[in-house]
Amino acid sequence: MKASPQLYLLDGSSYIYRAYYGFREAEAAGAMPTNAVSGFTRMLCTLLQEHRPDYFAVVFDPPREDTFRREIYPAYKAHRDAMPEDLVPQIPFIRKVLDAFNIPVLEAPGFEADDVIATLAQRFAAEEIDVTVVTGDKDLLQIVNDRVALLDTMKDKRSGRQEVLDRFGVTPELVTDVLGLAGDTADNIPGVPGIGEKTASTLVQQFGSLEGVLQWTDLVNGKSRRENLRRHADQARLSKVLATVRYDVPLETSLAELQVRSPDLPALIPLLRELNLAALEVALTPPPPGLVQIYCDGSGRESGPGGYGVILRYGAHEKELSGFEPVATSQRMELIAAIRGLEALHTPKRVHVYSDSQYLVRGMNEWLRGWIRNGRLETPDALKNQDLWQQLSVLSGKHELTWEWIPGHAGHHFNERCDKMAKRAAEEGMRAVVPAETPVEVVTVEKVLPPPIAPIPAAPVPAGEDRAYDADDDGQYLLC
Numbered sequence: 001m002k003a004s005p006q007l008y009l010l011d012g013s014s015y016i017y018r019a020y021y022g023f024r025e026a027e028a029a030g031a032m033p034t035n036a037v038s039g040f041t042r043m044l045c046t047l048l049q050e051h052r053p054d055y056f057a058v059v060f061d062p063p064r065e066d067t068f069r070r071e072i073y074p075a076y077k078a079h080r081d082a083m084p085e086d087l088v089p090q091i092p093f094i095r096k097v098l099d100a101f102n103i104p105v106l107e108a109p110g111f112e113a114d115d116v117i118a119t120l121a122q123r124f125a126a127e128e129i130d131v132t133v134v135t136g137d138k139d140l141l142q143i144v145n146d147r148v149a150l151l152d153t154m155k156d157k158r159s160g161r162q163e164v165l166d167r168f169g170v171t172p173e174l175v176t177d178v179l180g181l182a183g184d185t186a187d188n189i190p191g192v193p194g195i196g197e198k199t200a201s202t203l204v205q206q207f208g209s210l211e212g213v214l215q216w217t218d219l220v221n222g223k224s225r226r227e228n229l230r231r232h233a234d235q236a237r238l239s240k241v242l243a244t245v246r247y248d249v250p251l252e253t254s255l256a257e258l259q260v261r262s263p264d265l266p267a268l269i270p271l272l273r274e275l276n277l278a279a280l281e282v283a284l285t286p287p288p289p290g291l292v293q294i295y296c297d298g299s300g301r302e303s304g305p306g307g308y309g310v311i312l313r314y315g316a317h318e319k320e321l322s323g324f325e326p327v328a329t330s331q332r333m334e335l336i337a338a339i340r341g342l343e344a345l346h347t348p349k350r351v352h353v354y355s356d357s358q359y360l361v362r363g364m365n366e367w368l369r370g371w372i373r374n375g376r377l378e379t380p381d382a383l384k385n386q387d388l389w390q391q392l393s394v395l396s397g398k399h400e401l402t403w404e405w406i407p408g409h410a411g412h413h414f415n416e417r418c419d420k421m422a423k424r425a426a427e428e429g430m431r432a433v434v435p436a437e438t439p440v441e442v443v444t445v446e447k448v449l450p451p452p453i454a455p456i457p458a459a460p461v462p463a464g465e466d467r468a469y470d471a472d473d474d475g476q477y478l479l480c
Helices: 012-022 037-050 068-072 088-100 115-125 138-143 161-168 170-184 197-207 211-216 223-231 233-243 267-276 279-282 328-344 358-374 387-394 411-434
Strands: 006-011 055-059 130-134 149-151 158-159 291-299 304-314 315-328 350-356 400-405 443-448
Touching: 006 037, 012 037, 012 055, 012 115, 037 088, 037 279, 037 411, 055 115, 055 149, 055 400, 068 115, 068 233, 088 267, 115 130, 115 138, 138 149, 138 161, 138 170, 149 411, 158 161, 161 170, 170 197, 170 211, 170 328, 211 233, 211 328, 211 400, 223 233, 267 279, 267 443, 279 411, 291 328, 304 328, 304 411, 315 328, 315 358, 328 350, 328 387, 328 411, 350 358, 358 387, 358 400
Parallel strands: 006 055, 006 130, 130 149, 291 350, 350 400
Antiparallel strands: 149 158, 291 304, 304 315, 315 443
């Protein structure tokens, strides 16, 4: 069965502030702060490469003074501070990045980004398009339906109807009834004094809607609560209006206009370098012809469950592998990640493997020759993780291999993705409580990268000295 087309709508303003506060130290060559544009670009690139939407757009808010909500309630969001001074000059660069990525930017005078997102989500969901709204704003949970979901990339959480029910205790259609009673301090929506979100949820469940609560106020428990509901009934109705998104924003945007296009690399690459984001070039540049790149990482503890994540890049294609091991150490997961990547190659290839594990890379570049020569690779119990090193030895004989160490958690695009995949696989495996004897199926996803540009040559990998190693001189203890 063919999958439905995927449309992703990104809440741009929310993403910018998350980037601004999440990436605190970054400067361009001219000493301009670039933490927001750096974080925004990294998160954008990761989002696009992990999810590969068919259609995509970024939606921005207008100035808060220019929205219809401020007209009907001047205090709406009035308590919020002005944009930080060091964020202001970064906004034009964020727009330049989006332009170079060939990503449509949508805005509508008088309406907030939430209204634009809701309008487009409803319109295209009716055309049997699956819509994902990328945001951390709980207010947009009101638009969730069978074809519209929310994705919070910071929490790696996707919300459908069940998640809305878990969060608010009501279906998406009644979220604004809860907010009308409880208000929303983030947006300065007043609600009814003395009624919080939990109480509001209970009342809406009991009486069916905000209007039901107001109609049957005499049946509500608590004298003070009943009095507040009577006194602030109109305020509750106004609060619901303020919290409710609009589905009638006058936008003529067609689905075809939102189709994902390849970045304008001649414009994007110099911009990334100007912003000290040259490391992202690797994410946009396919491997040289005839070379397979394997990025791998493992996640585990001293002894316990572990996960691995692998990305294979070849030509204009990409494949992800991830899996779970019920019993493993961190070292074993690093080796297993490399093994799974090499096992995915069905014919001999020229391969360059990247890992943040010195244990793995030094083992393959330096120690393996000595182990083979002095018989330690085959002598029972002569090496830690001997079974995995034996597998790597066999696999390395099938391909023309080079190995390169990259620093972990240093902002490398593919290393961070593999680390995230490994941790997710470990968490999902632990939640499933998989018995040790139960085999776990590896999940593979094949994806397409942007068209290639002139490749960036891989850094040379030292071959390592061909010498014998003493029993304690091969890193088996030094790097445990």
